[in-house]
Amino acid sequence: MFFRHEKMRPNQDTLIEDMNFVLKNKLTGLFEAPTGLGKTDAALASVLDFCIENKKKLFFVTTKNTQHKIVIEAIIDINKKYNIDMRVVDLVAKSNFCIDPFLSGLGSEFYDLCEKKIKKQACFPHLNATGKSTQKNKSIDLFLKEYKSAMHSSELREMCLDFDLCPYVVSLLLAKSAQVIVCDANHIFVNKIRSALFGIIGISLDDCVFVFDEAHNLPHRLRSILSDSLSLKQINFARKEYEKCPKEEFDLTDFLETLEYLFVKQKDGFLSDDYFDKLFYDEQVLTALLSADGFILENEKKNSNLHRIANFILSWQTDKQVKTKFKTKDTIYIKGLDPSFLSRLIFQQSSGNILMSATFSPMQMYSDILGIPNPYIRQYGSPFPKENKLTMYFDNVTTKYEERAESLPLIADLIKEKINKVSGNIAVFFPSYDVLESIYLRMSENTIKKIFVQGKNMTANETKRLIDNFKKNKVGFGSVLFAVVGGSFSEGVDYPGDDLIGIIMVGFPFPEPDYEIEALIKFYDSQDKVGWNYAYLYPTVAKVVQACGRGIRSETDKAFVLLLDKRFGWTKYKSLFPTDYNLLKYDNKKFSEFVSKM
Ligand code: SF4
CATH class of the missing domain: 3.40.50.300 (P-loop containing nucleotide triphosphate hydrolases)
Structure with missing residues (x-):
């Protein structure tokens, strides 16, 4: 072993x-x-x-x-x-591996441009890696002599840069014997x-x-993977792009005009799928779209919106039994239902x-x-000492829609009190931006800690910077992180040691029911499952457990979790938490004792 x-x-x-x-x-x-x-x-x-x-x-x-x-x-x-x-090979997407300075970092058009370069024999790293190059000194054999059997993809990419080899081809070669x-x-x-x-x-x-x-x-x-979407804006762009393309035997002008017309019509009242079916089941349309896309790709080095439409049509035509469609004012969404x-x-x-x-x-x-x-x-149970974690719920507040307005001031007071009372970093997770903002507005005065707030649509770099700054501010009183549950702040990120000593979960974070959730509920009901549980309740509990698990990452970590919603005390919800969760009703004495020993 x-x-x-x-x-x-x-x-x-x-x-x-x-x-x-x-x-x-x-x-x-x-x-x-x-x-x-x-x-x-x-x-x-x-x-x-x-x-x-x-x-x-x-x-x-x-x-x-x-x-x-x-x-x-x-x-x-x-x-x-x-x-x-x-031997282990670390495979990442081809676009992340690519060492071509003009192609790496491109979006969806990357794959087509890479294919074109390969076909034209214009990518030297590819020629070198496949042994078709005349540059003998940069051969794959030399590379293999220096290659270590276990390397991270970024190291492999660096090495391939030195040898002028395509890292994707190299990793596939290595994968054969890995x-x-x-x-x-x-x-x-x-x-x-x-x-x-x-x-x-x-x-x-x-x-x-x-x-x-x-x-x-x-x-x-x-x-x-099963989902896709198409918007009116993309169709407008596609029409402009098509004006630049040479017209072939099958002219797409009528098709694009009709598609745009249907999307505009849809704004006034949603159209049935039949209108789109008539348009989308024409092989000539698909062929012409791909051919026009090839022209744009060749001349502008980017994937066109004609390409998006072609992909959307393919998605519309295939795997219908496991997808649903829904339309908003200017976008049609195809959503996968059945993983x-x-x-x-x-x-x-x-x-x-x-x-x-x-x-x-x-x-x-x-x-x-x-x-x-x-x-x-x-x-399996947790390997860490049980006494290192205290999880308690408050039964006098809730973010349940009908009672939310009444509870929000109380929730804000509770958060203020706890973050002022305990020194160290605390994360507060909210069910939505709306709730986050309304609590944040009540927070700015009377808080000792600096508050770091997750912004809407943050990039990966912005997210990382915010988390790093939050962690750095742990000394003295520490700081507070305000973030939405289920996002990149509450999942897949570690806050080890005293980077995080407490988590406050505001509300039982059910998402606002939308068309997608409703379609999922119907789908699982039709499979003789309880759709509401599968599509709505269980995924919500999973989000809570993910967020609450951020505080304890090793044997020596200690953290408290405060759940600000009476629904955490309901047996039907409590029973869904993993076996090592001991959800207690809030007790001020217990809480004070716990934090005094942190
Ligand atoms: S073949 Fe390799 S190096 Fe060349 S463009 Fe494609 S991914 Fe990049």
């Missing part, structure tokens, strides 16, 4: 045994284990042995690139400890990408064992699947949603 640490954490050995059972029986296992139990190390300990013995490849699949590094580092440690040379491939969910669940990847490596699903990390994100990710449409085949045909998460409750729902036959389901 390959295990990089000296000793196991509590429950880690049981987790490994359970994973072994799953693999031996070619099953799909769902494992809910709290942060800190060592899920990644357990999965590697179990799966690597199995894969080597049975000549299978391990695909470690994540929904975020930041998770790749953790796996690569674990394998580097394993290689050192056992003095072996196990024992472990770390990749994104798109590499596995987008049929076109998986077929191309598996074709190059020369494998089928049966040759693979999959480990899905943070697997609670899969339903959302798979639904977004199992993409995942069922993977789980059925692979040689074993391990799905892991710290927030996988209720597990039967995830298994139903992802279409897992005979799932093997296990939950």
